[in-house]
Amino acid sequence: MSDEIEWIDEEAGPVVRPYAMTGGRTRPSSTAFDLLSMVVATGATISPRANLGSQHRRLLGVVGRARPIVEIASEVELPVGVIRVLLGDLLDQGLILVRQPVTAASSPAQSLLQEVINGLRAL
Template sequence: MTDIDPDAGDGFAEQYDEPVASVVRPYTMTAGRTTSQIDVPMEATVELTGAGHDRRWPPHDPSSRIADLCAAERVSVAEIAARTGLALGVTRVLVGDLVTHGYVQLQKTLTDSTSSVERISLIERTLRGLRDL
């Protein structure tokens, strides 16, 4: 049996591959903002731009976690929230900031001309994707 030292510091979580709860309040990540400067639908997919690939991201920063996810594949805002453990509102604000700075781009999936069948199909795909996480 291995002795576990809860005061071991940073190596504890990595050693046991356990997610560590954030002690940072969500509003501090968004400077108290609850909405983004731009419309960020939860079903919109996000892709890292060239500027995002070139940027040197600080470690342990929520924006760097978002950039890492978007570098590998297009992911929806809802998926980003689920995979990072961030609240959806926080994710929307952070993604909006990244779009505004040119590090990611949004591909909106719904428009005014989207049919009911297309909307239902999108919801089903999103639910399947979230279940696969």
């Protein structure tokens, strides 16, 4: 028997536990993150003092356009909890903006929309 470590799956690569990516943190520094919150990069320059890892930088590449948190988690194949913690770090650095989803109460009333449609048809 050889002393070499054998991978069962060649594509598995090195395994990093999610808590290692977040430094053991399980909660984001901000409560601004809803599953449907839209996140977008600000385009700000990353400070040399910013303690950002490769996953942070990967997320900045993903949020070049506004996307919901669940979509981001799906694309980078990480748990939503980990994504929230990492995005909290980016928010603290001013590198992303977070917008809450539009609630049904803040959308226009159906009667108003119907009046707009009727007005457009009248043109």
